[in-house]
Amino acid sequence: MARVIGNHISVEMFLLWVLEFALAFLVFYVLLLPGAAPHGAVGFAGLDLATADRAATLGVSVGLTSVAIGLYRPEICLQTRRLMVNSVVAGVIGFPVILMVSLASDIDPSFLLGHDALWPMKMLLSWVLLLFGTRLVMRIAVRFGLLTRKIVIVGSPEQAAATATAILSMRRLQFAVTEIVPPVEVANMTADRLRQRKIWGVIVANGAQLDVRTKRLLAVKSRGVQVFDDVAFREQHLRRMDLDTLGADWLRDARGVEGGMVVRTVRRSAEIILSVAALILTLPLLVLSAIAIKLDSAGPVLYRQVRVGLHGRPFTLFKLRSMRTDAEAAGPTWATLHDSRVTRVGAFLRVIRIDELPQLINVLRAEMGFVGPRPERPHFVDQLAAQIPHYADRHLVKPGVTGWAQVSFRYGASIDDSRQKLSYDLYYVKHRNLFLDMLILIATVRVILFQEGAR
Numbered sequence: 001m002a003r004v005i006g007n008h009i010s011v012e013m014f015l016l017w018v019l020e021f022a023l024a025f026l027v028f029y030v031l032l033l034p035g036a037a038p039h040g041a042v043g044f045a046g047l048d049l050a051t052a053d054r055a056a057t058l059g060v061s062v063g064l065t066s067v068a069i070g071l072y073r074p075e076i077c078l079q080t081r082r083l084m085v086n087s088v089v090a091g092v093i094g095f096p097v098i099l100m101v102s103l104a105s106d107i108d109p110s111f112l113l114g115h116d117a118l119w120p121m122k123m124l125l126s127w128v129l130l131l132f133g134t135r136l137v138m139r140i141a142v143r144f145g146l147l148t149r150k151i152v153i154v155g156s157p158e159q160a161a162a163t164a165t166a167i168l169s170m171r172r173l174q175f176a177v178t179e180i181v182p183p184v185e186v187a188n189m190t191a192d193r194l195r196q197r198k199i200w201g202v203i204v205a206n207g208a209q210l211d212v213r214t215k216r217l218l219a220v221k222s223r224g225v226q227v228f229d230d231v232a233f234r235e236q237h238l239r240r241m242d243l244d245t246l247g248a249d250w251l252r253d254a255r256g257v258e259g260g261m262v263v264r265t266v267r268r269s270a271e272i273i274l275s276v277a278a279l280i281l282t283l284p285l286l287v288l289s290a291i292a293i294k295l296d297s298a299g300p301v302l303y304r305q306v307r308v309g310l311h312g313r314p315f316t317l318f319k320l321r322s323m324r325t326d327a328e329a330a331g332p333t334w335a336t337l338h339d340s341r342v343t344r345v346g347a348f349l350r351v352i353r354i355d356e357l358p359q360l361i362n363v364l365r366a367e368m369g370f371v372g373p374r375p376e377r378p379h380f381v382d383q384l385a386a387q388i389p390h391y392a393d394r395h396l397v398k399p400g401v402t403g404w405a406q407v408s409f410r411y412g413a414s415i416d417d418s419r420q421k422l423s424y425d426l427y428y429v430k431h432r433n434l435f436l437d438m439l440i441l442i443a444t445v446r447v448i449l450f451q452e453g454a455r
Contacts, residue, residue, distance in 0.1 A: 008239065008436050012138075012147060012174065013072040020066075020134055021059045027126050028055040062127050066090040068445035071131060074174070077139045087131040089449070092124070150178045150198055154186055155205030163205050163230050166238060175237070183210045191223030201226035203233050206245055239408070240423040241430065246390055251430060263434060271370050275360040282357055289320055289345075289354055296345040299325040302358060307375035310398045315367040317375060318358035322346025353448050359401050371437040372400025373425040384418050391418075394425045397432060404428035404436070407443035 153160040303321040349355040362368040405424035
């Protein structure tokens with residue numbers, strides 16, 4: 001489990017979540033205690049067990065809400081305005097989430113009203129201040145370099161430039177390139193010297209013609225200093241594949257493409273249950289959307305389009321129509337920002353992704369999964385496969401309603417954007433597992449809520 005968390009989640013952010021849950025538990029426990037029933041069961045350290053259960057429910061529910069809207073993304077600590085907005089949103093939507101969790105768990109939701117009418121406001125304010133305060137402390141720690149992981153890159157300045165640029169683009173708070181070491185000087189590198197300078201890791205740049213398994217680097221690694229080749233570092237910490245160095249056998253050690261029988265059964269069962277539940281819950285919304293589409297423009301409500309699925313097999317994808325019927329009279333084209341072909345109702349449907357809901361039918365038909373690479377049209381697949389190596393490898397898994405690329409990168413509307421998104425799609429293909437699927441589904445809430453990538 002620790003390895004899975006380390007691969008897909010920033011360790012610092014996971015520890016922050018644990019810390020904030022502990023603090024939130026204490027705050028909510030203190031707020032709830034005056035309204036608790038007298039002579040309740042007493043547990044460890046004299047805690048009132050009923051009150052502790054309620055405080056834990058509050059802490060976990062609002063904590064997961066904060067995860068869903070992106071408050072545990074490392075880069076958010078550097079963006080004050082976004083941090084403030086997200087903190088307030090987390091508090092505002094946290095309360096109804098707690099009510100739903102309480103009802104689903106057969107817990108009497110009346111405890112949320114507390115012993116006075118202001119208790120909900122106290123809960124809301126406490127959580128917002130806690131979220132904002134801890135990240136403000138983290139930001140100060142970043143300013144003083146307390147969370148920085150110092151890195152040495154082995155290679156020429158030209159070879160190291162690409163790695164250094166990738167590190168800067170990560171916005172992960174914790175990495176800083178302190179030195180570039182020529183390959184010929186690696187023989188003089190010792191773990192003691194690196195540790196004295198508080199170096200966290202060594203990265204061997206592409207083209208340096210140096211194996212990370214050389215005796216000197218293995219000795220450094222054995223003393224606690226991390227050693228990576230450029231490709232492995234980007235995969236583990238940037239969480240995308242380096243397409244420039246991807247070999248024909250890049251999936252040789254992967255375990256996530258097919259998964260075991262149990263994993264496949266669990267994934268398929270979850271897809272069926274979630275699809276049916278989502279279709280039932282959103283049926284009124286679909287009906288209203290269909291009426292609005294009919295009133296706004298001429299044409300069918302449901303839009304059918306051929307897409308490329310598992311192993312390159314074509315299938316018919318269903319969506320609510322959001323464009324004019326003559327949108328592609330001149331041939332297939334990518335959607336653009338403020339696309340003139342989008343109808344008034346369609347623009348609204350696209351912003352909150354309602355137009356994607358009929359894809360749940362494709363999930364039920366096993367043509368798509370909930371999570372996977374975005375299904376693309378044959379015209380664009382042929383075009384992109386001719387220009388981007390390994391593009392066809394994204395079809396090794398079923399396409400999804402949402403995916404790692406969708407929650408990690410903006411909307412793709414060019415060859416270069418498609419190349420960037422492919423690097424995330426192939427990361428998902430290689431590391432696919434149920435935990436990563438869950439993270440993607442949670443992150444999709446943030447993407448929809450803050451209209452990231454909507455077009």
